[in-house]
Amino acid sequence: MAERILVVEDESKIARFLELELRHEGYEVEIAYDGRTGLEMAQKNDVDLIILDLMLPLMSGIEVCRRVRKFSNVPIIMLTAKDDISDKVTGLDSGADDYVTKPFAIEELLARIRVSLKRKAGSERDSADDRITAGKLVLHKMQHKVTYDGEEINLSKKEYDLLLYLMENKGIVLDREKLIENVWGYDFIGDTNVTDVYIRYLRSKIDQRFGVNYIKTIRGVGYIFESQE
Ligand code: CA
Numbered sequence: 652m653a654e655r656i657l658v659v660e661d662e663s664k665i666a667r668f669l670e671l672e673l674r675h676e677g678y679e680v681e682i683a684y685d686g687r688t689g690l691e692m693a694q695k696n697d698v699d700l701i702i703l704d705l706m707l708p709l710m711s712g713i714e715v716c717r718r719v720r721k722f723s724n725v726p727i728i729m730l731t732a733k734d735d736i737s738d739k740v741t742g743l744d745s746g747a748d749d750y751v752t753k754p755f756a757i758e759e760l761l762a763r764i765r766v767s768l769k770r771k772a773g774s775e776r777d778s779a780d781d782r783i784t785a786g787k788l789v790l791h792k793m794q795h796k797v798t799y800d801g802e803e804i805n806l807s808k809k810e811y812d813l814l815l816y817l818m819e820n821k822g823i824v825l826d827r828e829k830l831i832e833n834v835w836g837y838d839f840i841g842d843t844n845v846t847d848v849y850i851r852y853l854r855s856k857i858d859q860r861f862g863v864n865y866i867k868t869i870r871g872v873g874y875i876f877e878s879q880e
Contacts, residue, residue: 653677653678653679654678654679654699654700654768655678655679655680655681655696655697655698655699655700656673656678656679656680656681656698656699656700656701656702656764657680657681657682657683657689657692657693657696657698657700657701657702658670658673658680658681658682658683658701658702659682659683659684659685659686659688659689659692659701659702659703659704659707659712659715660682660683660684660702660704660707660730661684661685661704661706661707661708662704663684665704665753666682666684668757669702669760670682672757672761673764676761678764681696681698684708685707685708685709685710686707686708686709686710686711686712686714686715687709687710688709689701689703689707689710689715690710690715690718690719693715693719693723693725694722698725699725699726699768699771700725700726700727700728700764700767700768700771701719701725701726701727701728702727702728702730702760702764703715703716703727703728703729703730703747704729704730704732705729705730705731705732706732712729712730713741713745714745716729716745716746716747717745717746719746720745720746724771724774725771726748726749726767726768726770726771727746727747727748727749728747728748728749728750728751728760728763728764728767729743729747729749729750729751730750730751730752730753730755731750731751731752731753732752732753748767748770749763749766749767751763780792781793783815783818783819785818785821785865785876785877785878785879786863786878786879787799787800787861787879788818788857788863788865788879790814790815790818792815795811797811797814799857799860799861799863800861804856804857804860805856806853806856807852809834809835809849810849810852810853810856812834813830813834813846813849813850813853814853814857816830816833816834817853817865817866817874817876818876820876821876821877821878822875822876822877822878823875824869824872824873824874824875825873825874825875825876826872826873827843827844827846827847827873828843829873830846830873830874831843831845831846834846846873846874850866850874853866854866863879864877864879865877865878865879
């Protein structure tokens with residue numbers, strides 16, 4: 652499927668030129684001629700990349716960029732009219748991924764578009780593998796971070812390891828021996844009741860704190876982690 656690019660540019664000659672060139676490259680193109688319309692189109696339409704002029708009527712490119720960043724990580728390439736360092740810095744600070752100075756060579760812009768789209772595809776793949784989700788509970792493996800409805804939960808290393816194992820085995824009954832083997836390791840010497848203690852910690856930090864019931868006890872057997880949808 653063709654990737655969709657939103658061009659926000661008030662100079663109709665440049666907008667038209669970009670539209671033709673991008674279509675020729677096989678992209679779908681949408682055009683907005685002022686900042687406010689650009690922002691609305693970015694909100695409503697599922698675009699893969701935004702080319703955003705800096706100087707725009709109704710809302711500046713910087714402001715559009717800041718607002719888009721509140722709801723989307725879509726790649727944004729900023730067009731800066733002046734060869735002014737401060738414009739570039741402000742553009743990147745506001746969340747743009749890249750910038751091209753006007754007048755630009757179309758080949759350079761096309762190359763930057765390809766790079767940004769490739770980077771986006773890569774990061775979407777990574778983030779899908781990186782996360783385990785159960786309702787509002789999200790475990791981010793790369794960052795060793797757990798959140799509930801966006802709020803971070805502080806877990807010790809063992810609590811994290813235990814939760815990871817439980818979430819990876821969602822819906823499966825796990826007995827204490829299995830938890831010990833997989834979370835504490837085969838060489839663990841000690842009471843298997845340690846699992847009960849850590850389950851209690853997790854329940855107080857997640858289930859009790861947020862009024863949910865992820866971790867259920869299966870009497871005489873062990874535990875099961877169940878998604879709360
Ligand atoms: Ca302009």
